[in-house]
Amino acid sequence: MSTNKPVDVVTRAEAFIRQDDIHEPMHDRFLWATMQRRDAEAAALPEWEKLRDLASQIKEHTLTHLDEYLTQFEANATKRGAKVHWARDVAEHNDIVYGILHERGVTELIKSKSMLQEECVMTPYLETRGITVTESDLGERIQQLDGQPPSHIVFPAIHKTRQEVARLFARTIGTDPNNDDPHVLTEAMRNNARPRFLAAGAGMTGANFAVAETGTFVVCTNEGNADIGASVPPLHIANIGIEKLLPRVEDLGVFLRLLARSGEGAPLTQYSSHFTGPRKGGELHIVLVDNGRSRRLGMPDFWHSLKCIRCGACMNTCPVYRRGGGLAYGATYAGPIGVILDPTFDEHKYSELPFHSTLCGSCSAVCPVKIDISEQILKWRRVMASKGYLPLAKRLSFAIAGHVFGHPGEYHALQKTAAPALHHAPHFLLYNQTLNPWGRERDIPQLAKQTFREWYLAHRRNNGNQHTES
Amino acid sequence: METNTLSRESILAAIRQNLPPQRVSRPRIPAFPGPGRPLRLTFKEHLRLTFEEHLTKAGAAAHPVGSPAAAAAKLVALHPSAQVVCSAVPEIAGTRRAEDVHDPHALADVDVGVMRAQFGVAESGAVWVTQEDLIVTALGFLSQQLVVLLDPNEIVSDMHEAYRRVRLQETAYGCFMAGPSATADIEATLVHGAQGARSLDVFFLPRA
Numbered sequence: 001m002s003t004n005k006p007v008d009v010v011t012r013a014e015a016f017i018r019q020d021d022i023h024e025p026m027h028d029r030f031l032w033a034t035m036q037r038r039d040a041e042a043a044a045l046p047e048w049e050k051l052r053d054l055a056s057q058i059k060e061h062t063l064t065h066l067d068e069y070l071t072q073f074e075a076n077a078t079k080r081g082a083k084v085h086w087a088r089d090v091a092e093h094n095d096i097v098y099g100i101l102h103e104r105g106v107t108e109l110i111k112s113k114s115m116l117q118e119e120c121v122m123t124p125y126l127e128t129r130g131i132t133v134t135e136s137d138l139g140e141r142i143q144q145l146d147g148q149p150p151s152h153i154v155f156p157a158i159h160k161t162r163q164e165v166a167r168l169f170a171r172t173i174g175t176d177p178n179n180d181d182p183h184v185l186t187e188a189m190r191n192n193a194r195p196r197f198l199a200a201g202a203g204m205t206g207a208n209f210a211v212a213e214t215g216t217f218v219v220c221t222n223e224g225n226a227d228i229g230a231s232v233p234p235l236h237i238a239n240i241g242i243e244k245l246l247p248r249v250e251d252l253g254v255f256l257r258l259l260a261r262s263g264e265g266a267p268l269t270q271y272s273s274h275f276t277g278p279r280k281g282g283e284l285h286i287v288l289v290d291n292g293r294s295r296r297l298g299m300p301d302f303w304h305s306l307k308c309i310r311c312g313a314c315m316n317t318c319p320v321y322r323r324g325g326g327l328a329y330g331a332t333y334a335g336p337i338g339v340i341l342d343p344t345f346d347e348h349k350y351s352e353l354p355f356h357s358t359l360c361g362s363c364s365a366v367c368p369v370k371i372d373i374s375e376q377i378l379k380w381r382r383v384m385a386s387k388g389y390l391p392l393a394k395r396l397s398f399a400i401a402g403h404v405f406g407h408p409g410e411y412h413a414l415q416k417t418a419a420p421a422l423h424h425a426p427h428f429l430l431y432n433q434t435l436n437p438w439g440r441e442r443d444i445p446q447l448a449k450q451t452f453r454e455w456y457l458a459h460r461r462n463n464g465n466q467h468t469e470s
Numbered sequence: 471m472e473t474n475t476l477s478r479e480s481i482l483a484a485i486r487q488n489l490p491p492q493r494v495s496r497p498r499i500p501a502f503p504g505p506g507r508p509l510r511l512t513f514k515e516h517l518r519l520t521f522e523e524h525l526t527k528a529g530a531a532a533h534p535v536g537s538p539a540a541a542a543a544k545l546v547a548l549h550p551s552a553q554v555v556c557s558a559v560p561e562i563a564g565t566r567r568a569e570d571v572h573d574p575h576a577l578a579d580v581d582v583g584v585m586r587a588q589f590g591v592a593e594s595g596a597v598w599v600t601q602e603d604l605i606v607t608a609l610g611f612l613s614q615q616l617v618v619l620l621d622p623n624e625i626v627s628d629m630h631e632a633y634r635r636v637r638l639q640e641t642a643y644g645c646f647m648a649g650p651s652a653t654a655d656i657e658a659t660l661v662h663g664a665q666g667a668r669s670l671d672v673f674f675l676p677r678a
Contacts, residue, residue: 030658047502060494067485080642086478096474138664139655155655162657182656186664193665198575214638224611224651224666231607231643232574242481249638250499253630256646257593264654267524267594268629271666272646279607279642281572290481298488 004349006389007331009356013324016159024323027159031152031316037265038313038366045257054254056370059307062245063297069212069245070288076215080277082284093239093289094125097204100237100285101131106201110193110233112219112226113137114206115153115310116241116289119332119345134196136225138189145172151326151334154263154312159325193225203229207240208309209255213248216276217286220259220269227273238275239287242294243306255309258368263311296344301379305340307369314363314373320356329353336363340376343383351389354380504593504627517592517625518674524595528649529662530670534622538562541673545582545617548671552581552615558605559586559619561678574608583613583667586677587647589624591632596648597672598632600641607643616650616667622674 017024042048062069074084087093101109109131111117123133123144135141139156143149146168150156157165162180170177175188205226207217217238219226230236246252260269278284297303315321315335326334331342331350339357342350354377363373384390450458507516522532535541538561545555545562556577557564562584571577585604587597597618604610626632636644651666662668 026657033658044505046505050500050502054497054499057494057497061496064490064493066489067482070482070485085474086481088477088480092473092477136665137655138653142655155658157655158658160656162659165656182659183661185656186653186661190663190665194578197665198578211638216638222652222654223664225664227611227645228608228665231611242485247496249636250630250633253628253633254499257629266528266648268528268591268596268646268648270528270648270650270652272596272648274636274638274644275642276638276644277642279601288481290484294481294484294488297485297490300490303490 004346006349006351007329007353009324009328009330009352012330013320013328013356016325016328017323022161023159024325026161027325028322030155030158031322034155034265035313035316035366038262038316039265041261041265041267045261051254051258052368052370055258055309055368056307058246058251058254059369060304062247063243063303063306065247066242066245066297069247070242072212073210073215073245074288076212077277077286078215080215082215082277082286085285085287087239087287087289087291089291090120093120093287093291094122096287097122097237097239098126098129098131100235101126101202102129104201104235106131106235108132108134108196108200109202109204110134110136110197110200110229111204112206112221112229113140113150113156114204114239115332116206116239116291117204118149119291120239120289134193134200136193136197136229137221137223138186141189141193142168145169148327149332152312152315153310153333153335153337159327197228197232200229200233202235202237203231203233204237204239205230207238207244208259209246209252210240210244211246211249211252214276216249216274217244218252218256219273219275220256220271221273222264222270224271227271230273230275231279234281235283235285236275236278237285237287239289241289241291243308259309259311262313262366262368263316292344299344302340302344302376304371305337305344305373305376307371308337308341309369310337311368313366313368317362317366318357319360319362320358324356329356336373336377337371340371340373340380343380347383347387348389351384351387354378354384355390499630502628502630514623514625517627518622520592521590521595521625524593525590525649525672526595528595529652529660530595530649530672532672532674535673535675538675538678541617541619541675544671544673545584548617549582549615554580555582555584556580556609556613557584558603558609559584561586561619561675562617568605568609571606571609574606574612577606577608577612580609580613582615582617583609584617584619585609586619587672589626589632589635590620590672591627591629591646592625593628594646594648596632596646598636599645599647601643602641604643610645610647611666614663614668616647616670618647618670618672619675620672621676623676 135144142157151159166180169175209218321335333341339353361374555564556566558568650662650670651664653664
C-alpha cells in the first residue's frame with residue numbers, strides 16, 4: 001500500500017474555483033469552445049460513428065494480441081536501424097534514457113510533450129544527474145518554468161491567464177511583465193528556445209502510435225517542436241507505452257482522422273510525423289515501456305482504458321474537469337480518463353478521484369475509441385467502497401440510500417415527503433458547506449412538479465397501452 | 471541474462487499471462503465515399519478546392535503558378551526581404567542548395583525553405599513530405615517560412631487514401647504538414663510560428 005496521503009481532490013478543485021471569478025469561467029469557456037469545434041468536425045463526417053467503432057475494434061484486437069504485435073514492431077524497427085529497449089517500470093525507463101545520454105556525453109536534452117515522460121517523472125531524474133532538460137512545447141515549457149505539472153493532456157497551461165504567463169516569462173526569461181499579448185509571449189519563447197534546440201545533444205519525443213507492420217512510430221504536434229528535436233540533434237530517443245501499438249499502416253487512417261478532430265476540433269494536427277528507423281546521419285533509440293500496463297491488461301473491468309489515444313476530449317466535455325481544473329486531480333492524468341487510469345498506479349493515493357464525477361456519461365459519448373469511461377468510474381467507486389476508501393460523508397449517505405432503494409415503499413414515501421420539504425428547507429441546511437462540499441459552488445436544481453412515477457401512472461391510466469402521438 | 475533481454479521477456483510473459491480471454495478479430499476498414507461533389511465541378515477540381523479550403527483554415531495559403539519562373543517570382547513577392555532561400559527542388563534555385571547542406575545546424579539561418587510535396591490530402595489540407603523530399607529533414611522545421619511545390623493533380627480525398635500512397639518502408643521520415651507551426655497554449659489564442667515555420671505557402675506546379 002502506498003504511503004502517500006489520498007489526494008483531496010475536492011479541496012483542490014475548490015481552491016481553483018474560489019481563487020477569483022476569472023480562472024474558472026475562463027477555463028470552462030475555452031474547453032467548451034474546443035468541444036463545440038469537435039462536435040462540428042464530428043457532425044461533418046458521415047462516417048464518424050463508424051470510425052469510432054473501427055478504432056475501438058482495432059485497439060481491442062491489438063491489445064488482445066499485444067505480445068505478437070510488440071515483437072513484430074521490435075523486429076521491424078530493429079531491421080530499419082533503430083535500437084529497441086524494454087522498460088518494465090519507471091526506474092528502468094529513466095535508467096535506460098540516462099544511460100544512452102550519459103554514454104554519449106549529452107548534457108542538454110530538448111524534449112517534446114509526452115504523457116509517458118510525465119508518468120516516469122523523467123525530467124527531475126535526469127536533472128539531478130546533470131542533464132539540462134528543456135520542454136519545447138509552449139504549454140509544457142510554461143508549466144516547467146512555473147514548477148507545475150501539465151493540467152491538461154493537450155493544453156498543459158490552459159488553467160493560466162495571459163497575465164500569469166506574462167509575469168512568469170518576465171521572471172524567468174526577462175520579458176516585459178506588462179505585455180501579455182499571446183503573440184508577443186509566443187515569439188519570446190520561440191527566440192528563447194531556438195538556441196536550446198541548436199545546442200541540444202539529443203531530442204526526445206513520445207509517440208501517439210506505433211505500427212507493427214513497419215516499425216514506424218507517429219508523433220502529432222502543432223508547433224513542429226518534436227520535429228526540430230528529432231531532426232537537429234544527432235540523437236533521437238522516443239519512449240512508447242506498449243499500448244500505443246497498431247497492427248498496420250492502414251489503421252493510421254482511422255486514428256489520424258479521429259485524433260485531432262476529437263482533441264482540438266481540427267481535421268489534423270499541423271504535423272503528423274512518421275519515424276521509421278534513424279534519419280540519414282542520425283541515431284534512434286526506442287524505449288518500450290510497460291509501467292503497469294501489462295497488469296492493467298489483466299483487469300477485466302478496466303483493461304479497455306488501454307485503448308486511450310490521449311486526445312483529451314473527455315476532459316473538454318467533462319463538467320467537473322472544466323470547473324475544477326486539471327491540477328485538482330494531483331495526478332499525471334486528469335479528467336475522466338485520469339479518474340480511471342490513476343488508481344491503477346496507486347489505489348490509495350487516488351482513492352477519492354472516482355467520486356470527482358457526476359457520472360453524466362458525456363466522456364463515454366465523445367471518446368473516439370469508445371472507452372466506457374463513466375461505467376469504469378462507477379466500477380472504481382465500488383472498488384474503493386469495498387476497500388473502505390469511501391469518503392465519510394459519502395459512506396453515510398450511501399448507507400441511507402442503499403436502505404431506501406432496497407425498500408421501494410419507503411422510497412416513494414420519501415420522494416413524496418422530501419420533495420415538498422426541499423422547497424421549504426433552509427438553503428444553508430441543504431447546501432451545508434461542510435457536510436456537502438459538492439454543493440459549495442452549485443445550487444439545487446428545480447424539482448419537477450410531478451415525479452416520474454406519478455406521471456407514468458397517470459399516463460397509463462389515461463392512455464392505456466396506446467401510443468398516441470397526436 | 472542482459473537487463474534488456476530480462477525486461478523484454480518479463481514484459482512479454484506478463485502480457486501473455488494477462489491477455490483478455492476473448493481474442494478480438496481485426497476489422498476490415500471499408501472505403502468511405504466522402505462528402506458529395508457539386509455537379510459543376512470535375513472530381514479533380516473538387517479535390518483541389520476542398521484541399522485549398524482546409525489548407526486556408528489551417529493557416530496556410532495556396533497559389534497557382536504557371537511556370538518555374540512564375541514560382542520564383544511569387545516567392546520573392548511573398549518574402550521580399552529573405553536573405554537565405556534554401557531549396558530542395560530543381561525548379562527554384564534559391565541562394566543555397568539543400569544538397570550542399572551536411573549538418574542540419576547549418577540551416578539555422580534559413581529564411582525560406584523550398585521543397586516539393588508528393589501529394590496533398592483534401593480533407594485536411596495536409597501535404598506529404600519525406601526525408602528524400604527535404605534532403606535534410608530539418609529544412610522543414612528550422613526554416614522561418616516554407617514554400618511547398620505541389621502538382622494539383624496529386625491530391626487524394628482522405629487519410630485512408632493517403633495511407634495507401636505512403637511508403638513507410640522506403641523512408642526514415644515522412645510528415646503530413648497541414649500548415650505553419652501553430653499553438654493555442656496561452657489563453658487558447660491561436661498563434662502561428664510557435665517553433666517551426668511561421669508561414670506555409672503551397673505553389674500549384676506540376677513536376678518539370
